[in-house]
Amino acid sequence: MATIHIGDPLRGKAVDLSHHLSDLARARVNSPLNKLFKYWEEPNLIIMAAGLPDPEYFPFSSVSSETLSFASLLEKNSMSRQHFPPENKTITICNETIATKDFNLTTALQYGPVTGLPQLIEFQTNLSAKVFQPAYDNFTTLIHTGNTDGWNRCVMALLNKGEGILVGEWTYPAALATATPLGVSPVPITIDGQGIRSDHLRQVLSGWDENARRMPRPHVMYIIPVGQNPSGATMGFERKKEIYAICVEFDIIIVEDDPYYFLQQGPYVPKTDRVEDQIEISANLEAYIANLVPSFLKIDYQGRVIRLDTFSKTVAPGSRLGWFTCNPMFAERLERFAEISTEGPSGFSQSLITKLLLTWKYEGYMKWVQALSQKYKAKRDFFLDCLADEFNFQIVSAGEGNTWAGSNIYLASEKLNLRDGVQTIEKVPVMRRTLFSFVPPSSGMFIWMRLHFDNHPAVGLHDVNSLELQLWELLAESGVLFAPGSIFSAGRESDKTEGYFRISFSQTKFQDMKTATSILAKVITDFFRNFV
Amino acid sequence: MATIHIGDPLRGKAVDLSHHLSDLARARVNSPLNKLFKYWEEPNLIIMAAGLPDPEYFPFSSVSSETLSFASLLEKNSMSRQHFPPENKTITICNETIATKDFNLTTALQYGPVTGLPQLIEFQTNLSAKVFQPAYDNFTTLIHTGNTDGWNRCVMALLNKGEGILVGEWTYPAALATATPLGVSPVPITIDGQGIRSDHLRQVLSGWDENARRMPRPHVMYIIPVGQNPSGATMGFERKKEIYAICVEFDIIIVEDDPYYFLQQGPYVPKTDRVEDQIEISANLEAYIANLVPSFLKIDYQGRVIRLDTFSKTVAPGSRLGWFTCNPMFAERLERFAEISTEGPSGFSQSLITKLLLTWKYEGYMKWVQALSQKYKAKRDFFLDCLADEFNFQIVSAGEGNTWAGSNIYLASEKLNLRDGVQTIEKVPVMRRTLFSFVPPSSGMFIWMRLHFDNHPAVGLHDVNSLELQLWELLAESGVLFAPGSIFSAGRESDKTEGYFRISFSQTKFQDMKTATSILAKVITDFFRNFV
Incomplete structure (x- = not known):
C-alpha cells in the first residue's frame, strides 16, 4: 500500500x-x-x-421531472421577507440520439465506472x-x-x-x-x-x-x-x-x-x-x-x-x-x-439528481438548503412552542458533570390549569416536579427528551427501561409514536433514574404536532400522578 | 434459527x-x-x-418517462412477420397530493422497508x-x-x-x-x-x-x-x-x-x-x-x-x-x-421500473423479452455470418473428453482467397490449420473463442498466456477489443496449447461487427503465419 x-x-x-x-x-x-x-x-x-x-x-x-426551486419552499407559507420569482422547471434527460455527448440517459443507464x-x-x-x-x-x-x-x-x-x-x-x-x-x-x-x-x-x-x-x-x-x-x-x-x-x-x-x-x-x-x-x-x-x-x-x-x-x-x-x-x-x-x-448508484437517481443540480447550479443548491433549514427551523420552533403551551418550562444553565453541561436546559413540569381551581392548588408541590427536560437542538430533526423518573413514585419498584417502555406504549396506544431511548444505547452504563425519548419533528404536520403535545401532556401527567 | x-x-x-x-x-x-x-x-x-x-x-x-413497448423493438428493422401497433407511452409518477394512495412518488422517495x-x-x-x-x-x-x-x-x-x-x-x-x-x-x-x-x-x-x-x-x-x-x-x-x-x-x-x-x-x-x-x-x-x-x-x-x-x-x-x-x-x-x-434500491429506479411494468403488465414484459431475445439472436447470427465470410469453417461433433463434448464445434481456418492465385495454393497445408474454434451459443451475449496455439509455430517458445495477450494487444492496436480469456480463469490447471477470447456481440453495431471480423482475419492470419 x-x-x-x-x-x-x-x-x-x-x-x-x-x-x-x-x-x-x-x-x-x-x-x-x-x-x-x-x-x-x-x-x-x-x-x-x-x-x-x-x-x-x-x-x-x-426521463423528465417537474422540479421545484428554493423559492417554492418559501412560497408555500409566505414566510419570506424577500421576493423570489418561482423557478420551478421541467428537467429532461434524453438518450444519446438527441442529447449532448457528455450527459445523456444512455450513459447513465449503461454499465459504467462505480465512480458515477x-x-x-x-x-x-x-x-x-x-x-x-x-x-x-x-x-x-x-x-x-x-x-x-x-x-x-x-x-x-x-x-x-x-x-x-x-x-x-x-x-x-x-x-x-x-x-x-x-x-x-x-x-x-x-x-x-x-x-x-x-x-x-x-x-x-x-x-x-x-x-x-x-x-x-x-x-x-x-x-x-x-x-x-x-x-x-x-x-x-x-x-x-x-x-x-x-x-x-x-x-x-x-x-x-x-x-x-x-x-x-x-x-x-x-x-x-x-x-x-x-x-x-x-x-x-x-x-x-x-x-x-x-x-x-x-x-x-x-x-x-x-x-x-x-x-x-x-x-x-x-x-x-x-x-x-x-x-x-x-x-x-x-x-x-x-x-x-x-x-x-442507480442511473435514474444519478441522472435526475445531476440534471437537477446542473439546473440549480451550486448557487441554487446553496439557496435550497438555506430555505430547507429555515423550514425545519419553523417545524422545530412550532413543536417547542406547542410543548410550552402544554407544560410549565423552567430554563436553567447546566453545570459541570451534567449530561448537558454548557447548555440551557428546559425543565418541564405540569402547567397550572386554572380550571382545576382549589383542587389543583393543593397539588402544587406534585405539579412542580420535573417530568422531563431537554436542550432545544440547534440543528437536525430530533428532540432528545430526558424523562425524570427520579420524580416518579414507582422508580424504586420498576427499572427505568421498563418505565420508559411503559410510557412509550401508553403514548402509542393514545395515538403518538416516539422512539424509545433505549434502542440508541451504545452500551453505556445503565442510568438509574432517567429514561429518554427521541422525538422527530421533521415530518409531522403542524396540526399533528399540536395534537401530539396535548396527548403527551395528558398521558405523561397521568403516568407520573397515578402512582401518587 | x-x-x-x-x-x-x-x-x-x-x-x-x-x-x-x-x-x-x-x-x-x-x-x-x-x-x-x-x-x-x-x-x-x-x-x-x-x-x-x-x-x-x-x-x-x-417523474415521467417516454417508454417503448415490445413493438418498437420489432419496428426498427421491420423484422417482424406480424404487425403490432406501436404502444409507446409516457408514464408519470406523481407525488401523493395528486396520485392514488397505493403508488406514488412520495412513497418511493421516502425511507421505506428494504423490501421495496x-x-x-x-x-x-x-x-x-x-x-x-x-x-x-x-x-x-x-x-x-x-x-x-x-x-x-x-x-x-x-x-x-x-x-x-x-x-x-x-x-x-x-x-x-x-x-x-x-x-x-x-x-x-x-x-x-x-x-x-x-x-x-x-x-x-x-x-x-x-x-x-x-x-x-x-x-x-x-x-x-x-x-x-x-x-x-x-x-x-x-x-x-x-x-x-x-x-x-x-x-x-x-x-x-x-x-x-x-x-x-x-x-x-x-x-x-x-x-x-x-x-x-x-x-x-x-x-x-x-x-x-x-x-x-x-x-x-x-x-x-x-x-x-x-x-x-x-x-x-x-x-x-x-x-x-x-x-x-x-x-x-x-x-x-x-x-x-x-x-x-433507489426510489427513482423502483418507481420508474414499477410504473413501466404496471403499464406493460406481465404479458407486455413477456413480449418485450421475446422481442429482445430475437434482437440479440439477430446480432449473434450476423456476427457469426461475418466470421463465416472471413474464415473457412469446418463443423465437427465434439467427442468425449473434449471441452465441448456433445456440441457441434466450428473450426476456423484461413479462407482460400482466389486472388492470391498460385502463391496461395502452395500454402494450402498452412492455411488448413485451425486458427480458432467455438461453439455457437444458444443464449446470452458471448462467443467463447478457443485459440489453437498448438498450430502456432512459436508455441514451444512462448507460454500460451503470453501468446494470448500478444494477439489480444495486436487486435486492440488494430482497432478491435475482445476480453482476454485468462481473466476468467477460476484457477484451473493451465492449458498448454489453448488460449481464449470472450467476444461480446451484444452491443456492437452491425457495420462494426463487419469491420471487427475483417480486422480479426487479417491480424490472426498474420499472427499465425509470420512465425512460419
Missing part, C-alpha cells in the same frame, strides 16, 4: 495512514477486467470486450471544496449509495474482528448493527450538549488497558457532529479542534457522518421573545457558509477524516446517493468495495 | 438448511428500530419516531411463480440492487473464511473478486458445452480430502446456467437434474445467477441454410415459457436454490434492480444485509 503524503508545510509532516486499513481492504484488488480499461476511451476502437446490453433496446428513451457520472463528481467535489474546505489539497470525493452504504464500506475498509469503534454513548443504531456482527464492538464515550466529550475521550484512550478490555486501543471514531442522532447535539468548532488533536495524538481515524449538516437552524428562541418567523436567504454564500459550524475536514491537516455526505435529507432518501470526502488512499480502497456490491 | 420445512410429499422430507448460514448471517439481527414497526401501519397514529424528512420538501413533484415497493414485489413474485415455477409453495422473493449485490449478500450469508465455492473453471471474475478477499476460495469444476460437468462435480466432491485441500468440502455452488459468462454455454434440463441430485447428495446450496435467462435465442443456423430472419412473438405465453430451459427452481424440492434475477439485461443496467427467489429462511437473512448497506 502506498504511503500517503498529506500535511501542511507549517504544521504537519507527511503521515502514513495505511496501517489503518483492514485485512479485507488490503486483500481487495481491482477487478481483473480493469486490464481492459486502458483501451476503453480510445476513439474508433470497436469494443466487444464487455457484457453490455445494447442501449438501443433500453425501453426508456427519456463526471458531472456529479464535479458538483460534489466543488461543494466539498467550497463548503467543507479540507485542510489539504489532494482530497478526493467518491460517490456512494447513501451514508449507510458509506459507513458500511468504512467498517469493511478500516476494521478487523476484535477491534472497537469510539462512539457517543447514545448513537445511531444502524451504525452499530453494521459493525457488531463483524465482531467489532462499540466503545461508548460520554456525550454532553455538544456531543462526544473530549475529556472523557482522552480519559478512555490514555487509560486503555488492552488486557482488561480484551481489545486493542480503538483506532476509528464514528461521529455525527451536527444534530446528532439521537441527542440532537451539535459540536462547536472548539470542541472539534480538541477532539481532532486527541485523534492525532492517539492515531485515530474519524468517520464524520454528517447528514444533518445543512439543517443548521440556530438557537431556539421562545415564542414570546421571538420576532417574526421570517425566512432570509443570503445571496452572499461565503457569509452563509462562514455561519455554519465547520466540518472536521477544515482542520484535517493529516487526512485522517472520512466525511460522509448524502442527498437523503436535502433532496430525498430514495435518491440513495451521497459521497465520501477523504484522502485519495482511502478513496481508492473504498471504491473497490462498490465493485463487488452496489456497483455505481 | 428456525428449521425450514420444505419438501413435496412424494419425494422429500422436511430439510433443515440452517446449518448453511455463515457466522455473520447468524449474528445479524433486525435493526432495533424494528420495535417501532408494529405501530407503523396504524391509521391515525402521529409518527414522530423516525428521522424522515418532510416529503413536502422533496424537490421532485413528478409492494407493486414491484407482486410483479417479481408473479413472474417467478409463472416462469421459474419453484417446486415448493412458500418460496419468497426479495428485491436487491442487481445480481452483483445479490451474490455479495449470498457470500456474506453463506460462507465463512476458509471455505470454498464450486464454480465453473472459467467464470465471471467479479463473482470471485467478491469472495476471495474474505478468504473464500474457488473450487473449479470442468465445464463443457453445457457448463459445469456433473461427472467432474461428483468426482471432486466424492474424493474430497479435507487435509490435502486444507478446506472443508464446499457447501455452496455458484453457477450461471444460461449463456454462461464467459463460455456462452447453456445447461439443459437433464444436466440440471443431474447437478441438483448431486447437490442433494452432498448437501450443497446452489446460487443460480441467471442474468441472461431471457436472452435464449435457439441454435445458430448458418446463413446459407437459414430461412428469413424474422421475428415471431408468441401470444401463447405458456408455450413460450415451455420452450425456455427450466430454472433450477423447478426441481428444487428441498429449497436449496437461491436464484438471482436482474433487470440489467432486460431493461437497463442503470436500473440497479433485481430480486432473489429462494426459501423464506434465506430470504429473511439476506434482507438483514440490505438494512446495513444499500437499504432499499
Whole structure:
C-alpha cells in the first residue's frame, strides 16, 4: 500500500495512514477486467470486450421531472421577507440520439465506472471544496449509495474482528448493527450538549488497558457532529479542534457522518421573545457558509477524516446517493468495495439528481438548503412552542458533570390549569416536579427528551427501561409514536433514574404536532400522578 | 434459527438448511428500530419516531418517462412477420397530493422497508411463480440492487473464511473478486458445452480430502446456467437434474445467477441454410415459457436454490434492480444485509421500473423479452455470418473428453482467397490449420473463442498466456477489443496449447461487427503465419 503524503508545510509532516486499513481492504484488488480499461476511451476502437446490453433496446428513451426551486419552499407559507420569482422547471434527460455527448440517459443507464457520472463528481467535489474546505489539497470525493452504504464500506475498509469503534454513548443504531456482527464492538464515550466529550475521550484512550478490555486501543471514531442522532447535539468548532488533536495524538481515524449538516437552524428562541418567523436567504454564500459550524475536514491537516455526505435529507432518501470526502488512499480502497456490491448508484437517481443540480447550479443548491433549514427551523420552533403551551418550562444553565453541561436546559413540569381551581392548588408541590427536560437542538430533526423518573413514585419498584417502555406504549396506544431511548444505547452504563425519548419533528404536520403535545401532556401527567 | 420445512410429499422430507448460514448471517439481527414497526401501519397514529424528512420538501413533484413497448423493438428493422401497433407511452409518477394512495412518488422517495415497493414485489413474485415455477409453495422473493449485490449478500450469508465455492473453471471474475478477499476460495469444476460437468462435480466432491485441500468440502455452488459468462454455454434440463441430485447428495446450496435467462435465442443456423430472419412473438405465453430451459427452481424440492434475477439485461443496467427467489429462511437473512448497506434500491429506479411494468403488465414484459431475445439472436447470427465470410469453417461433433463434448464445434481456418492465385495454393497445408474454434451459443451475449496455439509455430517458445495477450494487444492496436480469456480463469490447471477470447456481440453495431471480423482475419492470419 502506498504511503500517503498529506500535511501542511507549517504544521504537519507527511503521515502514513495505511496501517489503518483492514485485512479485507488490503486483500481487495481491482477487478481483473480493469486490464481492459486502458483501451476503453480510445476513439474508433470497436469494443466487444464487455457484457453490455445494447442501449438501443433500453425501453426508456427519456426521463423528465417537474422540479421545484428554493423559492417554492418559501412560497408555500409566505414566510419570506424577500421576493423570489418561482423557478420551478421541467428537467429532461434524453438518450444519446438527441442529447449532448457528455450527459445523456444512455450513459447513465449503461454499465459504467462505480465512480458515477463526471458531472456529479464535479458538483460534489466543488461543494466539498467550497463548503467543507479540507485542510489539504489532494482530497478526493467518491460517490456512494447513501451514508449507510458509506459507513458500511468504512467498517469493511478500516476494521478487523476484535477491534472497537469510539462512539457517543447514545448513537445511531444502524451504525452499530453494521459493525457488531463483524465482531467489532462499540466503545461508548460520554456525550454532553455538544456531543462526544473530549475529556472523557482522552480519559478512555490514555487509560486503555488492552488486557482488561480484551481489545486493542480503538483506532476509528464514528461521529455525527451536527444534530446528532439521537441527542440532537451539535459540536462547536472548539470542541472539534480538541477532539481532532486527541485523534492525532492517539492515531485515530474519524468517520464524520454528517447528514444533518445543512439543517443548521440556530438557537431556539421562545415564542414570546421571538420576532417574526421570517425566512432570509443570503445571496452572499461565503457569509452563509462562514455561519455554519465547520466540518472536521477544515482542520484535517493529516487526512485522517472520512466525511460522509448524502442527498437523503436535502433532496430525498430514495435518491440513495451521497459521497465520501477523504484522502485519495482511502478513496481508492473504498471504491473497490462498490465493485463487488452496489456497483455505481442507480442511473435514474444519478441522472435526475445531476440534471437537477446542473439546473440549480451550486448557487441554487446553496439557496435550497438555506430555505430547507429555515423550514425545519419553523417545524422545530412550532413543536417547542406547542410543548410550552402544554407544560410549565423552567430554563436553567447546566453545570459541570451534567449530561448537558454548557447548555440551557428546559425543565418541564405540569402547567397550572386554572380550571382545576382549589383542587389543583393543593397539588402544587406534585405539579412542580420535573417530568422531563431537554436542550432545544440547534440543528437536525430530533428532540432528545430526558424523562425524570427520579420524580416518579414507582422508580424504586420498576427499572427505568421498563418505565420508559411503559410510557412509550401508553403514548402509542393514545395515538403518538416516539422512539424509545433505549434502542440508541451504545452500551453505556445503565442510568438509574432517567429514561429518554427521541422525538422527530421533521415530518409531522403542524396540526399533528399540536395534537401530539396535548396527548403527551395528558398521558405523561397521568403516568407520573397515578402512582401518587 | 428456525428449521425450514420444505419438501413435496412424494419425494422429500422436511430439510433443515440452517446449518448453511455463515457466522455473520447468524449474528445479524433486525435493526432495533424494528420495535417501532408494529405501530407503523396504524391509521391515525402521529409518527414522530423516525428521522424522515418532510416529503413536502422533496424537490421532485413528478417523474415521467417516454417508454417503448415490445413493438418498437420489432419496428426498427421491420423484422417482424406480424404487425403490432406501436404502444409507446409516457408514464408519470406523481407525488401523493395528486396520485392514488397505493403508488406514488412520495412513497418511493421516502425511507421505506428494504423490501421495496409492494407493486414491484407482486410483479417479481408473479413472474417467478409463472416462469421459474419453484417446486415448493412458500418460496419468497426479495428485491436487491442487481445480481452483483445479490451474490455479495449470498457470500456474506453463506460462507465463512476458509471455505470454498464450486464454480465453473472459467467464470465471471467479479463473482470471485467478491469472495476471495474474505478468504473464500474457488473450487473449479470442468465445464463443457453445457457448463459445469456433473461427472467432474461428483468426482471432486466424492474424493474430497479435507487435509490435502486444507478446506472443508464446499457447501455452496455458484453457477450461471444460461449463456454462461464467459463460455456462452447453456445447461439443459437433464444436466440440471443431474447437478441438483448431486447437490442433494452432498448437501450443497446452489446460487443460480441467471442474468441472461431471457436472452435464449435457439441454435445458430448458418446463413446459407437459414430461412428469413424474422421475428415471431408468441401470444401463447405458456408455450413460450415451455420452450425456455427450466430454472433450477423447478426441481428444487428441498429449497436449496437461491436464484438471482436482474433487470440489467432486460431493461437497463442503470436500473440497479433485481430480486432473489429462494426459501423464506434465506430470504429473511439476506434482507438483514440490505438494512446495513444499500437499504432499499433507489426510489427513482423502483418507481420508474414499477410504473413501466404496471403499464406493460406481465404479458407486455413477456413480449418485450421475446422481442429482445430475437434482437440479440439477430446480432449473434450476423456476427457469426461475418466470421463465416472471413474464415473457412469446418463443423465437427465434439467427442468425449473434449471441452465441448456433445456440441457441434466450428473450426476456423484461413479462407482460400482466389486472388492470391498460385502463391496461395502452395500454402494450402498452412492455411488448413485451425486458427480458432467455438461453439455457437444458444443464449446470452458471448462467443467463447478457443485459440489453437498448438498450430502456432512459436508455441514451444512462448507460454500460451503470453501468446494470448500478444494477439489480444495486436487486435486492440488494430482497432478491435475482445476480453482476454485468462481473466476468467477460476484457477484451473493451465492449458498448454489453448488460449481464449470472450467476444461480446451484444452491443456492437452491425457495420462494426463487419469491420471487427475483417480486422480479426487479417491480424490472426498474420499472427499465425509470420512465425512460419
